[in-house]
Amino acid sequence: MYRYIARTVNEDALMAKSTAPKSSPTAEGASEGSLTPERRVAAYRLMVLARLTDERCLVLQRQGRIGFYVPLQGQEAAQVGAGLALEPGDWAFPAYRELGVALTIGVPLGSILDQLFANSGDVTKGRQMPNHFGFRSHNFVVASSPIGTQITQAVGAAMAAQRRGDAIVSIAFFGDGATSSNDFHAALNFAGVFKAPTIFFCQNNGWAISLPRAKQTQSPTLAEKALAYGFPGEVVDGNDLTAVYRAVRAARARALSGEGPTMIEAQVYRFGPHSTSDDPRRYRADAELEAAKQKDPVVRLQKELMAEHLLDETADRAIWEAAKAEVAAALTAAEKTAPVDPHSFLDDVFASPTPRLVDERVRFEELLRDGVVKP
Numbered sequence: 565m566y567r568y569i570a571r572t573v574n575e576d577a578l579m580a581k582s583t584a585p586k587s588s589p590t591a592e593g594a595s596e597g598s599l600t601p602e603r604r605v606a607a608y609r610l611m612v613l614a615r616l617t618d619e620r621c622l623v624l625q626r627q628g629r630i631g632f633y634v635p636l637q638g639q640e641a642a643q644v645g646a647g648l649a650l651e652p653g654d655w656a657f658p659a660y661r662e663l664g665v666a667l668t669i670g671v672p673l674g675s676i677l678d679q680l681f682a683n684s685g686d687v688t689k690g691r692q693m694p695n696h697f698g699f700r701s702h703n704f705v706v707a708s709s710p711i712g713t714q715i716t717q718a719v720g721a722a723m724a725a726q727r728r729g730d731a732i733v734s735i736a737f738f739g740d741g742a743t744s745s746n747d748f749h750a751a752l753n754f755a756g757v758f759k760a761p762t763i764f765f766c767q768n769n770g771w772a773i774s775l776p777r778a779k780q781t782q783s784p785t786l787a788e789k790a791l792a793y794g795f796p797g798e799v800v801d802g803n804d805l806t807a808v809y810r811a812v813r814a815a816r817a818r819a820l821s822g823e824g825p826t827m828i829e830a831q832v833y834r835f836g837p838h839s840t841s842d843d844p845r846r847y848r849a850d851a852e853l854e855a856a857k858q859k860d861p862v863v864r865l866q867k868e869l870m871a872e873h874l875l876d877e878t879a880d881r882a883i884w885e886a887a888k889a890e891v892a893a894a895l896t897a898a899e900k901t902a903p904v905d906p907h908s909f910l911d912d913v914f915a916s917p918t919p920r921l922v923d924e925r926v927r928f929e930e931l932l933r934d935g936v937v938k939p
């Protein structure tokens with residue numbers, strides 16, 4: 565019997581460095597359940613940081629400096645609003661588009677970029693597909709590419725917490741397309757029956773790659789699917805940070821009081837491509853995108869904060885400049901960090917390697933030595 569080793573050395577370092585519970589906007593004032601003016605400005609900063617990181621990562625992929633990227637533009641308010649409503653100890657089960665959630669719960673931008681570059685700072689040691697980051701230090705589970713699998717996992721984690729008496733919730737992030745997956749239905753059924761403390765957070769961004777929402781289901785809303793499983797489903801304007809925050813806070817309180825799960829359908833629009841592998845101009849009309857951009861969540865919060873005199877043009881410019889500098893500095897650091905040591909790729913699998921792994925390591929060292937495999 566070989567013992568599986570789940571945690572890597574790099575991850576331990578990040579856990580030791582983690583400041584999330586104390587310094588992220590998640591913790592400060594979260595228990596009062598309202599968004600103070602300071603927290604809304606902090607949320608705006610995070611949304612700007614997410615937007616600028618996103619723009620930069622798309623360019624990096626086109627320049628061949630990273631292999632793959634999944635953008636989030638248009639979904640910043642939904643992600644930051646949901647992230648702000650969580651508490652340290654809660655578990656997030658993302659799909660693959662949740663960079664904004666990760667930043668909000670305190671994952672350092674540099675750690676995300678380390679994963680995109682698969683450098684030696686990457687806590688997953690270059691073994692995950694690019695953009696499939698996860699951080700044990702923050703209970704942010706590695707992204708799931710197979711559609712919907714994270715939804716059942718979130719329910720399992722919530723049921724475990726329930727049995728242990730841990731006062732935490734799990735939250736599953738998924739898109740409109742995932743509501744047609746087997747895992748979605750199995751997860752909602754289990755959660756309903758066992759009153760699992762799970763929040764099902766659907767970002768309905770209008771498209772599942774090239775499949776429009778209208779062809780996904782004939783249900784008038786996605787949220788109402790929860791009703792069939794015996795718990796509430798709610799539609800929120802995903803461009804409205806405060807509405808998202810309030811909905812997730814209420815779902816969290818309900819879950820912790822033992823009443824069970826809630827599904828939230830945050831209605832948003834994906835501004836960019838599905839990922840760096842497709843061209844949305846081939847399947848959707850420019851006019852649809854332009855109409856959605858009129859509801860840009862970053863601009864909306866900017867205008868709200870200005871109208872409430874929580875932000876002026878000078879402060880706004882400073883936020884954008886600071887975020888730009890933060891992205892540039894994190895990027896420079898990530899690119900300067902040495903690549904993952906190729907000799908490490910068979911580490912951590914078993915406490916004592918199997919005979920086959922020993923053979924594979926010998927063969928791999930030969931390939932490296934002969935230059936067939938390049939570090």
Ligand SMILES: Cc1ncc(C[n+]2csc(CCOP(=O)(O)OP(=O)(O)O)c2C)c(N)n1
Binds near residue numbers: 661709773
């Ligand atoms: C089981 C499975 N089927 C198909 C795919 C291919 N695929 C990747 S993303 C995607 C669309 C998902 O759309 P949605 O759930 O709406 O999320 P979004 O990408 O819009 O955030 C599909 C079909 C996959 N990854 N896994």
